[in-house]
Structure formats: structure tokens, C-alpha cells
Amino acid sequence: xxxxxxxxxxxPGLEPDLGKHFTTMLEEMTxxxxxxxxxxxxxxxxxxxxxxxxxxxxxxxxxxxxxxRVVEKGTGxxxxxxxxxxxxxxxxxxxxxxxxxxxxxLTEEQITVVGVGHAMSLIKDIGLPRDICDRYRxxxxxxxxxxxxxxxxTESAITTDGAHPFxxxxxxxxxxxxxxxxxxxxxxSLADAGVDCLTDNDTEVAAQFxxxxxxxxxxxxxxxxxxxxxxxxxxxxxxxAERQFSVVRDAFACKPMIIAELPEYIAVASEYHALANxxxxxxxxxxxxxxxxxxxxxx
Amino acid sequence: MEVKAHPLATADARVLGxxxxxxxxxxxxxxxxxxxxxxxxxxxxGVGLTNSIQINVNGNAGYYLAGLCDGPSFxxxxxxxxxxxxxxxxxxVRVRGNASESAAASAHGGLVVIEGDASSRAAxxxxxxxxxxxxxVGHMSAFMAxxxxxxxxxxxxxxxxxxxxxxxxxxxxxxxxLGADAQIExxxxxxxxxxxxxxxxxxxxxxxxxxxxKVASAKQLYNFDALKDQRY
Numbered sequence: 001x002x003x004x005x006x007x008x009x010x011x012p013g014l015e016p017d018l019g020k021h022f023t024t025m026l027e028e029m030t031x032x033x034x035x036x037x038x039x040x041x042x043x044x045x046x047x048x049x050x051x052x053x054x055x056x057x058x059x060x061x062x063x064x065x066x067x068x069r070v071v072e073k074g075t076g077x078x079x080x081x082x083x084x085x086x087x088x089x090x091x092x093x094x095x096x097x098x099x100x101x102x103x104x105x106l107t108e109e110q111i112t113v114v115g116v117g118h119a120m121s122l123i124k125d126i127g128l129p130r131d132i133c134d135r136y137r138x139x140x141x142x143x144x145x146x147x148x149x150x151x152x153x154t155e156s157a158i159t160t161d162g163a164h165p166f167x168x169x170x171x172x173x174x175x176x177x178x179x180x181x182x183x184x185x186x187x188x189s190l191a192d193a194g195v196d197c198l199t200d201n202d203t204e205v206a207a208q209f210x211x212x213x214x215x216x217x218x219x220x221x222x223x224x225x226x227x228x229x230x231x232x233x234x235x236x237x238x239x240x241a242e243r244q245f246s247v248v249r250d251a252f253a254c255k256p257m258i259i260a261e262l263p264e265y266i267a268v269a270s271e272y273h274a275l276a277n278x279x280x281x282x283x284x285x286x287x288x289x290x291x292x293x294x295x296x297x298x299x
Numbered sequence: 300m301e302v303k304a305h306p307l308a309t310a311d312a313r314v315l316g317x318x319x320x321x322x323x324x325x326x327x328x329x330x331x332x333x334x335x336x337x338x339x340x341x342x343x344x345g346v347g348l349t350n351s352i353q354i355n356v357n358g359n360a361g362y363y364l365a366g367l368c369d370g371p372s373f374x375x376x377x378x379x380x381x382x383x384x385x386x387x388x389x390x391x392v393r394v395r396g397n398a399s400e401s402a403a404a405s406a407h408g409g410l411v412v413i414e415g416d417a418s419s420r421a422a423x424x425x426x427x428x429x430x431x432x433x434x435x436v437g438h439m440s441a442f443m444a445x446x447x448x449x450x451x452x453x454x455x456x457x458x459x460x461x462x463x464x465x466x467x468x469x470x471x472x473x474x475x476x477l478g479a480d481a482q483i484e485x486x487x488x489x490x491x492x493x494x495x496x497x498x499x500x501x502x503x504x505x506x507x508x509x510x511x512x513k514v515a516s517a518k519q520l521y522n523f524d525a526l527k528d529q530r531y
Contacts, residue, residue: 013405144361175515253419253438256381272380273340273361291438
């Protein structure tokens with residue numbers, strides 16, 4: 001099992017409450033995935049020509065201001081950083097290579113890049129979904145799109161790196177309920193194409209595969225079609241991009257997914273009770289995606 | 300908490316939680332009618348009840364509503380999640396909305412009525428019960444169904460009746476594809492009478508008993524003769 005939730009807000013009036021509603025949805029999926037949880041949340045606060053780096057440190061004490069200075073020196077541009085517990089959101093110049101090179105010089109800080117993007121914040125950790133949301137102040141966050149996952153690990157160890165979402169490219173995040181049976185062979189094909197997975201996790205292979213397909217020019221929906229063609233196993237996948245959101249289930253459709261559509265928002269979840277507390281849900285068109293049917297929304 | 304049973308009692312699922320609601324339902328004497336409110340998609344509501352009571356579920360229920368029941372009647376004013384009426388023994392479950400996957404899975408008896416659509420694997424492994432769906436059913440419906448009846452007013456998805464045993468399927472609309480070892484058979488008088496009777500019992504007036512397709516096992520996948528002369 002695993003739990004998936006997603007909330008794509010189309011009414012700007014709901015954006016300040018995104019984190020609040022999303023936290024309730026994620027908490028409802030605790031029984032499906034109590035060992036770890038994660039989320040990708042998209043908002044409009046990052047200035048133009050800048051990117052937000054979601055960073056995590058596994059060292060007991062991290063000199064985040066030192067990290068900031070190294071990035072500023074490496075890029076030659078002023079940056080800023082917001083620290084919550086052992087994670088930090090670094091806003092730096094829109095030059096992925098320069099920032100990555102600067103971060104790579106930090107050997108002692110044990111810093112992991114969890115995700116990067118013009119709109120995305122990516123948070124994941126081990127523990128109960130509600131505790132993780134509270135620890136990183138998710139209920140206070142505003143935004144227009146959030147995608148989350150509660151994990152019950154089956155194919156690889158319970159680690160923060162093995163928690164979902166996986167982000168293979170800027171502003172792209174993927175969550176998965178199910179298991180892939182041919183991930184090892186696809187992992188090898190990706191390696192041959194120069195795309196390396198960072199973990200042993202089967203879901204990361206799908207994330208890297210979609211990132212790779214999109215780097216070849218596929219749009220999100222085309223990349224999802226290639227997933228259906230190449231991947232064997234059980235899956236409900238939800239993928240978010242900066243302005244897009246896509247859902248697909250495998251041919252057997254034995255991993256659940258339910259969709260609620262309203263003019264104000266699109267909400268998806270593994271089980272209905274995760275949607276039951278959303279405002280206006282009684283007016284929503286609620287349906288299940290059919291096997292191998294790709295649903296994509298663009299905002 | 301002691302809850303006194305009134306002719307029309309109410310249980311608030313949000314306040315009580317599913318375990319307390321089920322315990323309360325179990326405690327009610329035969330003939331009681333009860334409303335369950337604030338359902339909000341909770342799982343396992345009303346499972347394993349053996350008392351003849353009338354339960355009105357006001358809202359959308361989660362998984363396994365009325366599973367394993369042997370006696371009560373349910374009316375759901377909303378939709379239900381996976382496995383409604385799973386392993387039902389007797390009684391009636393009427394869902395005014397839609398049902399998710401595996402409706403009436405493995406039901407031994409009783410009647411499950413879905414007034415909307417049912418999703419994939421409806422009536423999977425049916426063992427003698429009846430599932431009647433006014434709308435359509437999803438793929439792999441009646442997979443390995445052993446006994447009982449599936450009535451579909453609308454269309455059926457892919458692989459209908461795959462690996463069927465003795466269960467019979469009647470479809471008012473189109474069949475997207477038949478599963479392995481399922482075949483269309485001619486409607487006999489007994490079939491027309493049964494569909495007529497089911498339409499009367501369910502209130503489905505949009506189905507013409509003389510104009511449905513019958514699907515049954517072609518009996519090529521399992522060998523009936525293997526059990527010849529054997530006793531259980």
C-alpha cells in the first residue's frame with residue numbers, strides 16, 4: 001500500500017489555504033502509508049530569474065549561512081535562505097549548473113538536493129504524515145498545487161531518500177502507489193542513456209524515465225504514454241509539473257485513485273475520505289480514472 | 300457509552316468512529332431503522348451484522364460497506380468505495396450513487412443494487428449472490444464468478460466474465476469485450492423470467508428483459524467431468 005493525494009487549485013482565493021487543506025488530505029492517508037511521507041508544493045513567491053532549492057542536511061548542526069555564502073560566491077549573485085529544522089529553501093539565481101557546482105564544494109555539510117524549481121518546494125521525511133507536515137509548517141504554506149505521498153515501503157528500505165515524491169528535473173515531481181516488476185532493466189537502459197538513479201527505489205526509475213522522456217522533447221502526457229508502454233507492474237502514478245498535473249493507472253487498475261473536479265480545484269486521492277473534508281466536495285464530479293487512461297490538467 | 304435504540308435512531312460516524320457505530324448497529328433489535336450520518340468515506344461500516352435492521356447511510360461510504368452481513372438491509376444515499384457487500388450472505392444493499400471496484404465480490408447470497416455505475420471487477424468471484432447495476436460496469440467484471448447473477452443495465456467493460464464458472468451475466472447495453480472462456484448464449488424463457496423478476500425487485504424499469512445479452516461460461520477452461528461421480 002501507499003497513499004497519494006493531490007490538490008490543484010484553480011481559484012486563486014483558495015491558494016492561502018492550500019497547505020491547510022493538503023495537510024488534512026495527507027493525514028487521512030496515514031493508514032495506507034505510515035512509515036514516511038513527502039510532498040511537492042508549488043507557489044508563486046519565487047522571483048523571476050530565480051530558483052528555489054529544497055535542501056536537506058543529515059549533519060547534526062549545519063552552518064546554513066555558510067552554505068548561503070558559498071552559493072553567493074559561486075554564482076556571484078545575492079541569494080537567501082529559509083531554514084526549518086534540518087531542511088532549507090535556498091533562493092538563488094536561475095543557473096542550475098553554477099548552484100549545483102557551488103553546493104558540490106560543500107563536502108562536510110552532508111547536504112542533499114531534494115528538489116529544485118521555479119515554483120516547487122519538496123519536503124520528505126520518515127515518520128507519520130501529520131508529524132512531518134507540522135515539523136515543516138506545511139499547514140501554513142500557500143500555493144496553487146500540492147502533490148503528496150504516504151509510504152508503506154515494499155521494494156526498498158525506509159529512508160528519507162526512498163520517500164516520495166521523486167524529482168528528476170526542475171519543478172517535476174512524481175508519486176507512486178504500487179510496485180514495478182521491470183525497474184531493474186529500465187534502470188540499466190537509462191544508465192546506458194546517461195541517466196543515473198540515485199537510489200535503489202523502483203519509483204525513482206519511473207521518475208527518471210519521465211524526466212528523460214521530457215528531456216527528449218515529450219510533453220508530460222506523451223511521457224506518461226511511454227510509461228504505460230515500458231513499465232510492467234502495478235501502479236497509480238501522479239506527476240506534477242510547474243503548471244500541469246497528470247494521473248495514470250496501469251491496465252489492471254488494482255491500485256486505487258479517485259478524482260474530484262470542481263471549477264475551484266481538482267483533487268485526487270487514493271481513497272475518498274481524503275477528499276471528504278474539502279470545501280464544496282459535495283458539488284464535485286467524482287470519478288475514477290479507467291485503466292490506462294491518462295488524465296492531465298493544465299493551469 | 301449507552302445508546303438507547305429508538306424506532307429511528309441516528310449514529311454520527313464522525314463523532315463515534317466506525318467501531319462504536321458498528322457495535323451500536325449490532326446491538327439493535329430486529330425491525331429497527333437507523334440513520335448513519337457524517338459518513339465521510341469511512342471504511343468497514345456495518346460489516347458482519349446478523350440482525351434484521353434497516354440502515355440508512357447518509358453520505359459516501361468507504362471500503363467494504365455491509366461486507367459479510369447476514370440479515371440487515373442498507374440504503375446508501377451516496378456512493379461507496381471498494382468491495383461493497385463483499386462476501387454478503389443475505390440481505391439487500393442498495394446504493395443510490397456509484398460503486399467503486401469489486402462490488403459484491405464473493406457474495407454468497409443477498410442482493411446488491413447499484414443505481415449508478417460500478418467500477419472494475421464487479422461481482423468478482425461471485426458465489427451465489429446477485430449484483431444488479433443500473434448503469435455500466437468496469438473491466439474484468441464477474442471474473443471467476445462461481446454462482447449467482449450479475450445484471451447490468453448499461454454497458455460492460457473489457458474482459459467480461461473471464462474464467463466464469465456457473466454464474467450468469469445479463470447485459471442490457473454493449474459489451475466491450477468478453478474474457479477468456481465467456482460466451483454469448485441465447486436467452487431462454489427462464490432467463491427472461493429471471494431478468495423480469497430482478498427488474499421488478501430492483502425497480503430497474505429501463506431494462507427490457509427480452510432485449511438483453513446473456514453471458515455464460517463456454518466450459519473449456521475447467522473440466523466438469525473431473526468431478527463426475529465424486530461426492531463431497
